[in-house]
Amino acid sequence: MGNSVSALKRDIDDARALRADALDVTPPNEDGRRPRPRTPLGTVVAFNDNVYHELSDLYDDFRNAWTGQGQDDRHLLLEKVLTWMAKNSHRPIEHKLESIVIGLLYKDLPHPPAGYLSLPDEHVVNRSLQKVPYAFRSADGSDYNVLWPSLGKAGLPYARTVSSTHPLPASSLPDPSLVFDMLLKRDKFEPHPAGVSSLFFAFADLVIHSIFNTDHNNPTINKASSYLDLSPLYGSSDKEFDTVRRKDGTGRLFEDVFADSRLLFMPPSACALLVLFSRNHNYTADKIYAINESGTYRPPRELTAEARLAQDEEIFQRARLVNCGFFMQVILGDYVGAILGLVRDGHSWRLKILDSYRDTDHAVAPRGEGNVVSIEFNLMYRWHAAISAQDTAWVENEFRELFPGKDLAKLTLDDLKKSYRSKMNSADPKAWAFGGLKRDAEGRFSDDDLAKIIQDATEWDAGAFKARGVPEAMKFVELLAIEQARKLGVCSLNEFRRFMGLKPYANFSEWNPDESVANAARMLYHDIENLELYVGMQAEEAKEPGPGAGLCPGYTLSRAIISDAVCLSRGDRFMTTELTPQNLTSWGYADVQFDTDDGSYGGLLTKLLFRTLPGHYGARSAYAHFPFLVPARFQGTMAARDGALVKKYTWDRPTPAEVRTDRDFPRSEEGYMARIGEIAGHDGYAVDTLERLVLGDAALATHRQSFARFADAQIRKESLGGEVKYVDVVRDVINMVPVYWIAALIKPRVQERDLEHHHHRGYHPEKYFEAFADLADYVYINTAPEDEFSLRARTAKFAQSIIEHIDAGSAMVHATRSDLITRIAFRALETLPKITLPGGGAASPTSPASPDFFMDSDAPCE
Known part of the structure; x- marks a missing residue:
């Protein structure tokens, strides 16, 4: 990060130095000719005086944020740059600046990783892929990088992003239970300061479970691939695929199924969202079969068993590509849009992370080269402080049923394994249920029930990121995380910040100005250099809502999330170089594109809600257009920004559409x-x-x-x-x-x-x-x-x-x-x-x- 930031700083310095006046921006050489600026950014800025003035504030922010030890993220430089780009997306300079920012974020992490937690027993990849004239995802993540076929494959070790050089033996660290009680345990529930809804974190569960599935028998191993391939829906192996597929020639899944039983232990809104993506797969498969662009599909009853299976495979794989593309666009549009506060502030602009571009030296910027998730980022995505008050009550009730008579604060990993076996009374996903829902004769859940779960979660305030914000019911989960990080030799918070090019904290008060929290951490760790990464990120001072800041976690976590989002999406060849009409079909490719004028400011989740729950959302419902923001709170925010705009939406909770008959025709x-x-x-x-x-x-x-x-x-x-x-x-x-x-x-x-x-x-x-x-x-x-x-x-x-x-x-x-x-x-x-x-x-x-x-x-x- 440091070298990349230095390059950007040099570009801005070049632009400032080159501006001798509005027109003659550089002094002549001895031969009377004017030298060419050293960088494309310098060229653009130097020859556009108006843009120069607009960027001058960013230059000053950069100068103030750059300390020599790293970027001081309290100056919110990245947020200011992103906000400027969102407001100036029509300017050519924005596109050049955007490519530079994406390059910086992508290069925050090494590609491929420099180290792993352990070495795999063998590099075995899935070689059963059919030789067909289109590209599709393997079940386990094999062959995403054609040169390193096992890169990011399921069943391989986590990467290690930062090698720790600070001696920190576990015997010198404080007791995990004491750490939880003094720094992490929720003292009171505080609503999210930016009005983020509980549904946002239900979707975050899908993202997190797509790329992290630690093997509890060997915690160095990730049983999920390192790609956003919707593995909670489909699974991470051909065997898991077979539990949800019909294989009847239509490419469809069984009704309302998903493959990952871990989701049954999440709040019902996460399962409800996953069911909508299951429905979206079937909707997509039906469309691909009906349109039949190549003219090769036939009614399954007319095919031999072998031909029927081949047709099913093609439709399934193409539909899976479309559905994963849809999932990725929801991540980049709705999810990242909420993280950066873009939806809240009325911006449909998004970072074009997936696009092809060239670096300032004209080299083609890397994309589609693979990815491996790391243990540091596994720890980063544990957002228990954000659990809503209603979901906290659900967790407590579930645990009381699973562990009758047990003190929830004293649960162990063995208790969790036993409860998992007792809860999973069926290995058949077609029989699974959640949230008290029942399946009908066809295996479907009621639209009314799913809509209620999702609309409840839309109305519920998520919790604020803060020290002392984790529900006590999650104590044993937090203790497992702390102990696991210590056993695996994870780096300290300051080591991670240095690696990311951020200024390390000089003391505990700088890390969290709340003296009660800072003093508690000082008593536990003595020296800021001893503060563990996991605890340090969870109890760090949280950002305030503002331009470029919508999620408002701790500063270190906030910076790392954006880099990880860029690496996860840009490193996936099926989201970049293989995201084509040839692979997804022309209809499928069009279906995963944003419509920035659809009223949701660049989101795609809106379309999913309308499509899979027909009649349960009005066309102008704020519940559909802004599901990651609490409607009652966002209405006031929008009204303050634009009183006329707020009237274009309906803000009451949606009710199912009434059935119309021919008697209603006169109306x-x-x-x-x-x-x-x-x-x-x-x-x-x-x-x-x-x-x-x-x-x-x-x-x-x-x-x-x-x-x-x-x-x-x-x-x-x-x-x-x-x-x-x-x-x-x-x-x-x-x-x-x-x-x-x-x-x-x-x-x-x-x-x-x-x-x-x-x-x-x-x-x-x-x-x-x-x-x-x-x-x-x-x-x-x-x-x-x-x-x-x-x-x-x-x-x-x-x-x-x-x-x-x-x-x-x-x-x-x-x-x-x-x-x-x-x-x-x-x-x-x-x-x-x-x-x-x-x-x-x-x-x-x-x-x-x-x-x-x-x-x-x-x-x-x-």
């Missing part, structure tokens, strides 16, 4: 009118008058002639070839004729040439078609709730643009323009064909979808 127009008013303004509706003026019998006869004229012109213009002509009837005729007709109707002077050559407001004719289709979709069609915000924004912008161009002399200007335009658009687009015609059937000659409809011989064609 549907109320919804249409409300949507029309939203996108074009509420100015009253003279619907009957408008329809007589524009959609009456006489008007329709005129419109029919216009359609015929436009259709003939389009066919002549778009036809290719000689004696035999070719024309794309759907794209160039059927899609475009209504566009020209609507344009001529609402502004008679707008002719085809105007749309073709002037593109007023930046729209091409094809874009007009898409915009009118969006208009009809938003107003009349039952759109997917995850598209509500982006569709409404696009539609409102287009509607206002069209209204402004309505001819002042037209019949509509004195009536209700907005409703009429929408109705006209819908009526016109009703005539358009469906792009997909099953069986290749042609439209009827009398159908509006047929070219003959527009070219009726009785209609005049000019």
Whole structure:
């Protein structure tokens, strides 16, 4: 880290030194020529004086934070840099700075690791992979790095990030029980200062259990791979895979299953979220099978047993790639967005960790080269202080049932092993249940029950990170962590900080200014250099909420989390170099992309909730868009930032959607009118008058002639070839004729040439078609709730643009323009064909979808 930070400091110093004045930024050489700045960052900053001034504060922050011993993280330099980039994402300098920051964070940790806790017995990798024309993840993490096939594989030792050179024999360290009682045991519950919800930490459980699974018979071994491969859902071996797979030719899993029984010992919200990812796998497999992009899938009943298994394998592996990609994007969008406070502050910008870029020396920046998690980071991800008050009560009740009559503070690892065996009365994941839920005849849990668990966790405040914040019920788990770290020779807190390029603490008061905590640590450890990594991170002073700070753990933990997130994601080739339409299918690749305009500020968990719990979240529900923030608290935060924005969301707890019948049809127009008013303004509706003026019998006869004229012109213009002509009837005729007709109707002077050559407001004719289709979709069609915000924004912008161009002399200007335009658009687009015609059937000659409809011989064609 130190060398990387020094390089960044040198770049900023170069930029400052190069600025002689606003234009002539460098003095000339003896030959009169001006030298070239030493770095690309220096070049960009030096030649943009405005950006220079904006970055000058960052330079001063850097100068103040850099001590010579390392970066003083109390100056929040990284947070300030990330916040600046979020606010200036449109500037070219941001992209260069972003690549530098990602490089720094990635290089915080060695690749590959320099040491391990032990040596593996043998480097065996999974060589049973099929030779197929697409890449997919092995079950155990083999072959993620093609040069080091076992790098990060499940069943191998943890890496050691920091080699400790500070003599710290266990006999000289304080009793773990005393350490817990004086520094870690919760004195009182304090809600998370930034309003982070309990559901955030339920999702964190999935992240943590994906990459850490310590073998209790040999704690140097990690039974999980070092990749975010959703192993709690699928497992970490082919044998575990087989417990959740149907293998029936569809690529699907059994209903609502997951492979990792450890999750049954977590609060129910973690299991509920994992079930949603299980459902998402099946949704994805169904889509891949139905779309059948390559045309090779057939109904399983038509296949031989061998062919059916091969088809199942391909669909399963592709669906798994998509689901893992979805999981990763939730991590980078929702999870990291909450950690950095980006969602809270209204920023949809995210670090583009997965992207390809070049370093300042033009070398290709490494990605997809593998990863191995370390023991230090295993200890880092034990966030028991953040357990909510409600989940604390659940843990206490579970432990009382598992250990009747036992003092929870005196439990041992043997007690835990025995309780595990007693709780796991079935090895079949199809029979597992949690939170008192029951499975139906098909093996599914009730949507209502899952939604209740998840919405409860969304409402519950997580606990604050702080010294003396861990529930007493977790004491034996904390003691195991302290004892394990000592046995494995884990480094001290200051050794870890030096390794990360952070300034080491000079004394206990600098580590935690709360004198009660500092004095207790001083009595236990005597010298700050003796403070253990695990205890030091858990009881360190926590950050305050602010720009770039959303999770608000201790300073050391906060810095390490971001570096680890970059390494975990950027080191995974299936999230980087192999994240392609070829492997995920075109539909799957599109499905894992962010929509930054969907109302959730760059999240993807919103789509998962809408998709897997249909009808349980309204399209504008804050519970769906911001599930990692407590709605009641975030509403006040958003209102203080933007009073108008807060009204675009609903803040009450969602209720299941009522079932509609044909008797409700007369009420549907109320919804249409409300949507029309939203996108074009509420100015009253003279619907009957408008329809007589524009959609009456006489008007329709005129419109029919216009359609015929436009259709003939389009066919002549778009036809290719000689004696035999070719024309794309759907794209160039059927899609475009209504566009020209609507344009001529609402502004008679707008002719085809105007749309073709002037593109007023930046729209091409094809874009007009898409915009009118969006208009009809938003107003009349039952759109997917995850598209509500982006569709409404696009539609409102287009509607206002069209209204402004309505001819002042037209019949509509004195009536209700907005409703009429929408109705006209819908009526016109009703005539358009469906792009997909099953069986290749042609439209009827009398159908509006047929070219003959527009070219009726009785209609005049000019």
